[in-house]
Amino acid sequence: MNIEFIDFFILIGIVQGLFFSLAILFSKFFKSNTNLYLGAALLIGVFINIQYCLLKYNWYEQHPSYRILEDIELVLLFPVCLFIYYQKFLNPKQKLSTKYLLLLLPFIISLIVNLYIGGHFYFKLYNITNTQWISSFYGVEYYASIILNLILLVVEYNILFRKKRANNYTINYDSKWIKIFYGFHVLVVATWVILEILDYYFYGDYTFILWLILNFFFYWVGYIGIYKFRLARNRYEIREVVNQEKQSPKSTKPKLSNINENPHFQKMIALLEEDKLYKDPKLSRNDIAEKIGISVGYFSQVINAVSKKSFSDYLNFYRVEDVKRMIINDEFKNYNILAIGLEAGFNSKSAFYIGFKKETGYTPSEYKKLHINN
Known part of the structure; x- marks a missing residue:
């Protein structure tokens, strides 16, 4: 397998991921409060893929003012969207409390600081006299992204596999799908962490492995997800009709x-x-x-x-x-x-x-x- 073929495969995955994420977000067929977070997570995954491709082909070198896009740490936002998706999947009627907004703080802080740094380096809007702290910030940001992803994976495992839930027949059936989905999520994060370690010690470019796995994840969601989403939507609508029948004296x-x-x-x-x-x-x-x-x-x-x-x-x-x-x-x-x-x-x-x-x-x-x- 040569690099050109890998890049072509990644490009196809980006297109498919973009199509499916937009379908989840805007199509009446998939649209729901729960799927909103899955669609957002997939869209973020697509943008992370795009960031990789732009960096690899030196697009930022030709357009330095857009380098700010590379500095936006979407890996701080991706796990939060999936975490909320798991919560809403298992508890569809649960209203999200303000504590979930705290999970967005790392990304918000990262975004604000990176925009501030970008105003100095990329847009020349002002001068930051002391820039020594910037490298330390990037280090903290880097490790924070890894730690946040790992912590949320552990919490999600407890929610999906260990926490006892109220009896919900649809969730009992669809939990197989969500657990396989979680398995892919773990694989993506684990591969990312392992590749970061390899890159630190061996200075090799192994990142294409992560993007191949992420794109296979897009293919799987696209192939299996459409069927599962349709089935879940049908079951929800059937239940609504049955509930209306219960209220009818002719039932x-x-x-x-x-x-x-x-x-x-x-x-x-x-x-x-x-x-x-x-x-x-x-x-x-x-x-x-x-x-x-x-x-x-x-x-x-x-x-x-x-x-x-x-x-x-x-x-x-x-x-x-x-x-x-x-x-x-x-x-x-x-x-x-x-x-x-x-x-x-x-x-x-x-x-x-x-x-x-x-x-x-x-x-x-x-x-x-x-x-x-x-």
Whole structure:
């Protein structure tokens, strides 16, 4: 792989990153308070890439007055946007407190000081008589950018992997995507730190490795992100329609016929039909037994005594009934079938299709076509 090809690859990544970040920020398809911070982070990543390219091809040498752009430490802003994105992703309704603005202080201070220095060196607006402090400032700025990125990575790890959150079915499913996204984030920061160490000891130019990883990150977000964003948006809109249905006196609920008179069994059915606990993809026998107030072993005996079906069969029944109701309803006709299945409680595409065919004998698409045509 030669340098020319690498530069071409980086350029394509910049274009794609710019396109996708602007789409997130301004397209109605992606637009949300949460995605605003992701779009901002990606756009900042693009500008960091552009800074690298301009520096490499000596553009600043030909246009020295624009060198101030090189001094703007966007690496102090990039991790803050991603940190807020993680917070909003996991807690969409949470309002950002003023303490989050404190995270912007390092970037704001850096920007003001660099503009002040630039006024002396690049624009000749005034003279700074004592310039000895400037090199010390750049050193502090450099280490502050590394420390800030590392600290926020640790905090984000605690938020994503260790902190217990309130049950949110959409977040439980999409947390796989956000954790992979976080993995890329860690890879970018770790590569950056390692390359800085190598550059300090060996004085080599290895930075193209970082830009290749960053551009692969853009490709991945562009390829996977579009699908995930559409799915997430569909699920959000489906939930809004379902919530409106709940308020309607005509709303229907999936019901089981010939319910056994066992009180514990009836409580289970009530939890599934009235509280719709089947929508939780992680729902287990332990959860139901705890809510009913009996042991898991006794709960299993109750299921075995009153029915030939397993607990999983009951969950599958209610989830499939919910899907059947939605996919033949005109209010849901514009939504992705998988998004409907996930909102009904299935935890994956394969579980959804297998469970639906087991219950109906058809795939979701076949069932939809069959009933719409009839």
